[in-house]
Amino acid sequence: MALLDVERVSMRFGGIVAVNEASLSVESGSITGLIGPNGAGKTTLFNVVTGLQPVASGRIRFRGRDVTHASPNSRAKAGMARTFQRLEAFGSLTVRENVLVASEIHAGVPSWFRRRSNGVDELLERVGLTRYAGQRADSVPTGVARLLELARALAIQPRLLLLDEPSSGLDETETGHFGALLREVAADGCAVLMVEHDMQLVMGVCEYIHVLEFGKVIARGDPAQIRSDRTVQVAYLGFGDTPDEHTLQLPPVGAT
Numbered sequence: 444m445a446l447l448d449v450e451r452v453s454m455r456f457g458g459i460v461a462v463n464e465a466s467l468s469v470e471s472g473s474i475t476g477l478i479g480p481n482g483a484g485k486t487t488l489f490n491v492v493t494g495l496q497p498v499a500s501g502r503i504r505f506r507g508r509d510v511t512h513a514s515p516n517s518r519a520k521a522g523m524a525r526t527f528q529r530l531e532a533f534g535s536l537t538v539r540e541n542v543l544v545a546s547e548i549h550a551g552v553p554s555w556f557r558r559r560s561n562g563v564d565e566l567l568e569r570v571g572l573t574r575y576a577g578q579r580a581d582s583v584p585t586g587v588a589r590l591l592e593l594a595r596a597l598a599i600q601p602r603l604l605l606l607d608e609p610s611s612g613l614d615e616t617e618t619g620h621f622g623a624l625l626r627e628v629a630a631d632g633c634a635v636l637m638v639e640h641d642m643q644l645v646m647g648v649c650e651y652i653h654v655l656e657f658g659k660v661i662a663r664g665d666p667a668q669i670r671s672d673r674t675v676q677v678a679y680l681g682f683g684d685t686p687d688e689h690t691l692q693l694p695p696v697g698a699t
């Protein structure tokens with residue numbers, strides 16, 4: 444059984460069908476991509492999976508449990524963490540305090556009652572934030588803020604990490620570093636489901652990819668299958684009918 448199973452889920456905003464009977468699954472310890480054009484329904488699907496928005500129909504199972512109507516909080520407690528497109532850290536707290544708060548919320552105990560900081564410093568070290576630990580979150584560059592979002596999500600020791608456009612605002616080197624970090628996270632047993640527009644990152648780190656268009660999953664497969672899928676090339680990547688057009692624009696699999 445997969446770690447996450449989304450079965451024929453739909454979600455509407457009035458007359459707009461944002462997610463239309465979409466199904467996808469995420470295996471434990473894997474990195475899975477969710478790609479598609481702007482407005483395809485990716486963020487809405489994340490919101491439905493994490494419980495921020497209700498489903499109109501369909502079923503969501505996480506770790507074998509039906510969580511279709513569970514609260515966001517109980518899904519988080521069961522091991523789901525997510526980041527948002529817009530950076531959400533507490534600006535007036537330091538980088539370290541931000542991670543500490545996330546860790547405390549997860550543990551349910553304020554740190555002054557505990558002797559240890561629940562691995563916060565190790566976590567900062569692991570994602571490369573130690574030198575920024577004492578800086579206010581609103582004073583760090585975007586690349587560092589993205590790592591902070593990742594560290595805050597990891598602080599709840601999730602089984603599944605949902606990342607919404609994590610490389611947004613990162614340069615190529617930072618994106619490469621981020622991709623390497625994601626591989627480590629997955630190797631440690633935390634599955635990653637990632638919405639991302641940077642195809643180099645997606646093709647480089649994802650083992651499996653789902654493609655969404657108009658709320659429907661139009662293709663799924665490993666990076667090589669997605670690269671060569673004609674429907675994806677036309678619908679998402681905007682290629683015409685010239686057979687070789689796409690090969691010039693897509694990065695090779697494993698490029699990151």
Ligand SMILES: Nc1ncnc2c1ncn2[C@@H]1O[C@H](COP(=O)(O)OP(=O)(O)OP(=O)(O)O)[C@@H](O)[C@H]1O
Pocket residue numbers: 456459460461479480481482483484485486487488
């Ligand atoms: N709060 C809302 N109210 C009404 N319509 C919405 C709302 N949020 C999203 N939509 C619509 O739902 C559809 C899916 O939007 P969504 O943001 O999920 O797409 P997306 O794939 O994440 O896009 P992007 O890549 O641009 O972030 C779009 O048609 C969008 O306009």
